[in-house]
Amino acid sequence: MDFSSLSEVEIWGLVKSGNQQAFSYIYSTFSKDLYKYGHKFTQDTNLIEDVIQDLFVHIWDLKKNINVKNSIKFYLFACFRRELIKKIKCAYKNESLEEVHSKFKWEASFLEILDENQIILESSNKISQALGQIPLRQKEAIYLRYIQELSYDEISKMMDVQVPSVYNLIFKGLKKLKNILSFTRTSTKFSGLLFLFFQ
Template sequence: MDFSSLPEVEIWYLIKSGNQQAFSYIYKTFSKDLYKYGHKFTQDTSLIEDVIQDLFVHIWDLKGNISIKNSIKFYLFACFRRELIKKVKISNKNESLDEVHSKFKWEMSFLEILDENQIILESRNKISLALDQIPLRQKEAIYLRYIQELSYDEISKLMNVQVPSVYNLIFKGLKKLKKILPFSRRSIKIGGLIFLFIQ
């Protein structure tokens, strides 16, 4: 069965009915994205893998009681983010989440945006310097919007802020990137969004 052609509501119905192939499909589809997202909170690979594994075991065990009406991806990200942050806080008792958060490795994610859209930096190491000047929540909002392609409404729920705040976070982050990064555009997908959104 080609699960990619089915609406997510139907896929979740199959999972609730005990269809292991449908469950395997969502694991293969979303586990890599969860893993990448997890590295924005910690570099502890084992912890990330454990939380992902526990999440899917929990979902399968409670599948009959879980209701997903729209986005399976959003549900997974929301559950994963909550559980991972809880575990990170426990393993970093002497540090605030912001202090742990400041150790994120964002460069590869943002280079992925640039590479996919053929946006060329004059100097690649400038992305690191640029990202150091952008607040952490702005980076996370941009990451969720452009790498994970979540909606503004989903990001607001995930980050526990109002939708206008999400727009503001992304607006300010992109504006800062545009100001700092001397890139040339060869396509308009992201580059156009940056320029149109902030001019």
């Protein structure tokens, strides 16, 4: 069956009915993104893998009682974020989540945005310099919006803030990036993004 041609509601309906192929499709489609997102909080790959494994086992066990109305990705990311933070707090009792979170280098993810949009930095170190000046919540909001392509409403629910606050986090983060980075070539997509926020 070509699951890519089905809506997420249809795919989830198959999972709820016990279709293992549909469940495997969901795992193969989203597990890598969950793994990447997990690295925004900790470098402990075993912990990340355990949380992902436990999440999917839990979902399969309770599939008949779980209702996914629109986005499977949002549901998975929200559950994963919540469970990972719990595990991190237990594993790193002597450190705050902010301290653990701050150890991750975000460069790879943001370079991915730039590369996909054919944006070339004058200096390879500028992305590190720019990201070092952006608060973690701004970086996470931008990551969720432009790499994982979640909606503002979904991000607000995940990060437990109001939608206007999500706009504000992203606006301030992008403005800071714009002020620090010098682009030698900007794609139409990214130009439109900057125009939207800085016109």
